[in-house]
Amino acid sequence: MQKLINDPERFVDEMLDGLLLAHPDLLKASPADRRVLVRADLPTPGRVGIVTGGGSGHLPVFLGYVGTGLCTAAAVGNVFSSPSSAQFLEATRAANGGAGVLYLYGNYGGDVLNVDLAADAAEDEGIPTRSVVVSDDVAAAPPERADDRRGVAGLFFAYKCAGAAAERGDSLDEVAKIAGTAAEATRSMGVGLSAAILPTVGRPTFELQSGEMEIGIGIHGEPGVHRGPLEPADAVTERLVGAIAEDLQLGTGDRVAVLVNGLGATPREELYIVYRHTRHILDGLGVTVEHPYIGEYATSLEMAGASVSIMRLDADLAELLDAPARSPFFQR
Amino acid sequence: MQKLINDPERFVDEMLDGLLLAHPDLLKASPADRRVLVRADLPTPGRVGIVTGGGSGHLPVFLGYVGTGLCTAAAVGNVFSSPSSAQFLEATRAANGGAGVLYLYGNYGGDVLNVDLAADAAEDEGIPTRSVVVSDDVAAAPPERADDRRGVAGLFFAYKCAGAAAERGDSLDEVAKIAGTAAEATRSMGVGLSAAILPTVGRPTFELQSGEMEIGIGIHGEPGVHRGPLEPADAVTERLVGAIAEDLQLGTGDRVAVLVNGLGATPREELYIVYRHTRHILDGLGVTVEHPYIGEYATSLEMAGASVSIMRLDADLAELLDAPARSPFFQR
Structure with missing residues (x-):
């Protein structure tokens, strides 16, 4: 296990220590629970709070999107494990500036359960809440069961748009509507070339031979839709972008944001090679890319591989992507 | 070889294609040579140009620091190979806004040779030049041969400070002086946990067993100063920060910038664990960290490992770090 760690059981807490030491101007821990991170400039009275969260090991997801023009608070779970409902509730209290709280997170059973419990308790405390669950991974289920899909890197688009809406003072219903619109306009698909290793487990989460790839893999190593010999980057890109374009029914005149x-x-060099052919494919379809993002936006520890996410834009979503945002991991 | 690439011989050019497709607002290729990237807003009359360059495979180094408040142009070599002197010369011509050109790059034989040839030719064309070679890797040579040290991630600090000085309108001599001051105030040291694989070679650049680490490794896999069993992150951090602090003679009252x-x-989670203990060590020495940077600033393809860079600050360097900057890979 080639990791720069100390006690595996302390992995998450030591990572949080480092993060809070590095970015006190941007982030702070809730006094009630150090596994709840909030914007350093809280409270923001009159603004809708956005709460996210989930398992650790995916930086910048989830806590890396706590910041100005992004999320307000994040509940931080163990590696690949949901935070508790108590942590989501504490995040809710911290994020509430009097205008209610939107839960915005990826579709995983544990997170859904714990957010729903937190939402019930928050409503009992008089905090109005809404929930938008992002299910962007087209490999995880067919279109007729789209609600069963996992949430992966496309979550970034929903964070960016909803966060900008909250920042400009939209109401809870408006922010929830924008988050829902962004989520419904987004699809993703990934390819895995190697497995991640959980610090406390010490062995790969799945086996993939050298020279093999897994198309449609999840960010916890969930099985994909195709395993076979590793293909050239352009062929892999066609598999990913082809599936997304079909599912989103992209066509001439569409405007999109793309995240590789x-x-x-x-390496980022390879991500740009994937972006290159993504553009060729979308150009061929008559689709215009207005907002490209290339980098690490949602990871799976040291997994090798990449994903492509595409959001169909309307004028409002495009404007919200352009709005300022700032966290330790993302600036606009 | 678990890489998302097409023809290995086309790796660099396809990466550049993707980069230019993604960021036409920030970067453009020189009309004379596509392996020369320049700021999209050139020319910038009256401003000192800063030219960098080197082998590919280290993103964001080198071309990722072409941008506002950073470098003006970069010559792009093959993977781990110097660009040609003709490419450095073309970058010089492109970067020249009438106030001369500073070469700012890392200490590698091929790059030094080719920059010197380009500088001679540029002077013949009437372009005044200066050169600052960054040699920040304390593992590469003892202090009495500090000029023999390799240039690694600490290059970022010199880019940031010199770029801000050029942007505010400093003269060529002033920008060169600031770059030199930043370079002399910076030390780095790294640890490798696995080797990179060159696309055209297809096998690791060196062999490191699972459970081993190499302290002092270079960003091309150059041998370090110690190979042994992988230690806990805190012990590794003590080796890196201890060597840097001794070489820089850090002591009570010093102010520093730190790059992990x-x-x-x-994973970035591990970088924050390294930053955590870096802070503990520096706090113990009475050294104040004012500018922390954590992320991928200078890579070696898919090598696992990390490096720590520390720059001792004075008031001018601190102000220059705070100045605005923007490239596809770095924003301030």
């Missing part, structure tokens, strides 16, 4: 995301160990 | 840099495959 590294899963952890894949 | 990922070499490619190491």
